[in-house]
Amino acid sequence: MDRTEVVASVAGDLYATEQSIDAAITSATTLVQSMIGARALLKVSPVAAAGSQAKAMEAIAALSAAREAIVACHNEMAKDHRRLGYGTYNVGPLDKPDSDDWGQTRPPSAEAEQPLRAVRPIRVA
Numbered sequence: 205m206d207r208t209e210v211v212a213s214v215a216g217d218l219y220a221t222e223q224s225i226d227a228a229i230t231s232a233t234t235l236v237q238s239m240i241g242a243r244a245l246l247k248v249s250p251v252a253a254a255g256s257q258a259k260a261m262e263a264i265a266a267l268s269a270a271r272e273a274i275v276a277c278h279n280e281m282a283k284d285h286r287r288l289g290y291g292t293y294n295v296g297p298l299d300k301p302d303s304d305d306w307g308q309t310r311p312p313s314a315e316a317e318q319p320l321r322a323v324r325p326i327r328v329a
Contacts, residue, residue: 207290211285211290214281215281218274218277218278218281221274222271222274222275222278225267225270225271225274226271228267229264229267229268229271232260232263232264232267233264235260236257236260236261236264239253239256239257239260240257
């Protein structure tokens with residue numbers, strides 16, 4: 205494997221891990237919603253299911269902590285990637301939004317503002 209393949213492999217694993225944690229959070233929140241709905245349909249007292257709902261919510265909190273940790277890991281890996289001089293690789297979904305979390309627009313990069321120009325190779329004698 206060359207360097208590009210190794211970096212792409214690790215980035216793919218990172219992306220898959222992020223997606224898995226998000227899917228687990230979605231499933232756990234659906235479970236809590238289902239528990240509350242079932243309790244209401246069965247006309248069971250909220251006290252009866254308080255313990256199990258609390259445990260499910262603890263699991264959601266733990267998954268949230270895991271998500272924060274994997275995002276921090278992603279940021280550290282990006283720093284390492286730049287420090288090691290591997291350049292820019294885009295791995296993961298190609299439909300990433302042009303805005304940060306919660307719709308805040310990213311500032312345009314300096315590269316986007318500058319038109320491309322031709323560069324002549326340097327001859328070494």
